[in-house]
Amino acid sequence: MSQLRGDYKSVWTALSGTRDDAYMVVSGYTDEDKFHADAEDTLAILRATIGIRPTDTFLEIGCGVGRVGRVLAPFVQEWIGCDVSANMLGIAKRRLLGLGNVRLQEVSGYDLQPIPDNSVEAVYSTVVFMHLEEWDRYGYVLEALRVLKPGGRFYCDNVDLASKKGWEVFEESRTKFSPAARPAQISKCSTQPELETFLKRAGFAEVRVAGRLDFWAYAWGMKPPA
Numbered sequence: 001m002s003q004l005r006g007d008y009k010s011v012w013t014a015l016s017g018t019r020d021d022a023y024m025v026v027s028g029y030t031d032e033d034k035f036h037a038d039a040e041d042t043l044a045i046l047r048a049t050i051g052i053r054p055t056d057t058f059l060e061i062g063c064g065v066g067r068v069g070r071v072l073a074p075f076v077q078e079w080i081g082c083d084v085s086a087n088m089l090g091i092a093k094r095r096l097l098g099l100g101n102v103r104l105q106e107v108s109g110y111d112l113q114p115i116p117d118n119s120v121e122a123v124y125s126t127v128v129f130m131h132l133e134e135w136d137r138y139g140y141v142l143e144a145l146r147v148l149k150p151g152g153r154f155y156c157d158n159v160d161l162a163s164k165k166g167w168e169v170f171e172e173s174r175t176k177f178s179p180a181a182r183p184a185q186i187s188k189c190s191t192q193p194e195l196e197t198f199l200k201r202a203g204f205a206e207v208r209v210a211g212r213l214d215f216w217a218y219a220w221g222m223k224p225p226a
């Protein structure tokens, strides 16, 4: 029986049974060096948008095997990786051995319930929103606002439907699978206005959006100061 897209725990646990399976679904390859180089790119985007400060506690929604956490943790006070899949977190734990300021947290797939209100300086989610239903994307934007301290920063991204390469992703998925055969985790694009709307509706201030590489849409903002 095919899995439901919204049953994230069962879908992503099944996709991450081995290290190679997990790497493939996170990035499309298993080469650790390329993995590391891509993570450096993500770090550069975080620096350019929400900034990275040594006193920050950073939380990642959908951290996978800790691709970004491994390069980000040395620059911050604490890095908390949240994921719906215990398999992903198990691999992340092994990859991040030796980093003393890392915490891993399994979540339900719909919220950040184990994380207290007003407790972190920065929240981000990268390469995750394309796998979520729109309602659950917004649910995480609301949760980010809840767990951030006043003045805290949030970043999220998705493939941009309005970009040339984003449209190719859309068309490939549309034509490759019959409706009944679509994988539960299939990427669904977004747009800059969608992300902007979610952040503004949730209550973020200083909301900004941008695009990158004719592929990504991303948005960032700040929780209003108390």
Ligand SMILES: C[S@@+](CC[C@H](N)C(=O)[O-])C[C@H]1O[C@@H](n2cnc3c(N)ncnc32)[C@H](O)[C@@H]1O
Residues within 6 Å of the ligand: 008, 012, 025, 026, 027, 061, 062, 063, 064, 065, 066, 067, 068, 082, 083, 084, 085, 088, 107, 108, 109, 110, 125, 126, 127, 128, 131, 132, 136
């Ligand atoms: C494509 S991977 C990206 C991982 C990581 N963000 C990175 O950039 O390397 C998507 C990750 O999101 C996780 N995920 C999927 N649905 C989720 C949900 N509803 N809540 C939390 N994590 C989720 C998956 O288990 C997987 O680890």
